[in-house]
């Protein structure tokens with residue numbers, strides 16, 4: 001098996017009890033069949049405790065409030081203590097790794113929903129790079145189980161078959177998307193805009209079943225095709241669109257307690273009179289840390305773009321990356337304004353990790369968002385371009 005990972009992948013080490021938002025709280029753990037069988041075969045007092053804490057039909061542990069029933073008062077795992085590290089189920093072993101599978105290739109990243117993984121990624125000033133090597137699940141910290149579902153921590157696998165010819169094209173497209181997103185001569189908003197326009201054209205080639213046209217399209221963008229920015233000032237309409245977008249997140253299932261407050265702050269700030277002035281100031285205040293937003297965009301592209309080889313829809317994957325960036329950006333500006341116009345790397349970790357946990361770790365949230373991104377009239381390419389242009393003009 002080949003494995004593609006970010007080059008910093010192996011720097012990760014769980015900080016356990018020192019973690020401010022343990023992955024053992026606030027969500028339900030799906031148990032793989034092998035682990036469930038092993039747990040149910042345990043005897044004695046601990047075996048009884050496992051049976052009492054397991055909803056076998058749903059293949060899940062029954063949470064103790066919002067906590068995993070085996071997450072003890074010292075913030076340690078009783079399963080690990082009683083049965084050893086190898087006893088951990090696939091979900092717990094693999095976290096915080098995000099896995100995508102394409103036949104004999106696995107792409108594995110560290111998910112931002114783990115604050116420590118966010119810290120590692122966001123601290124890098126250099127451009128995010130990836131490496132692809134032969135290996136085994138064990139070498140990459142993954143539990144060896146077959147079959148491994150598309151999303152390591154979710155229930156469902158790919159329903160569609162891998163479109164191999166498209167996969168080959170998208171590998172090349174994704175390189176171009178990385179190059180654009182990491183072109184530091186441009187502001188991140190401009191890079192996002194350029195990628196969105198490219199993805200829109202790419203989608204048209206796919207919808208027309210014209211895969212041959214993808215090569216020339218990609219070459220055209222490699223040659224630095226300039227993205228036209230309109231001069232018309234439509235600030236109010238764009239702010240209203242952003243309000244609607246933030247509002248969509250309101251309707252998602254709530255995973256972590258702090259999220260509602262973070263979102264509300266963003267919503268209130270968008271409605272404030274000095275919103276645009278704050279955006280302008282924040283862009284200047286945080287300009288030396290633009291690479292954090294670049295990493296967030298590249299992260300979402302790495303995690304999801306190639307998944308379009310299963311559903312033929314790279315445009316929605318790109319929209320997801322850009323909307324995620326825009327929402328995180330908005331929430332950052334709101335936090336900066338509320339903090340007396342200060343904001344640092346740890347604030348970014350709080351917002352980015354909360355966003356990721358809400359959106360990427362609930363199957364329903366992720367799927368609803370994909371549906372909305374592909375069909376909602378506010379989330380057309382033109383509207384998202386207008387929002388980006390509005391910020392570029394600041």
Ligand code: SF4
Nearest residue numbers: 014015019023114116
């Ligand atoms: S969220 Fe990350 S650092 Fe925190 S306990 Fe889980 S794996 Fe460890």
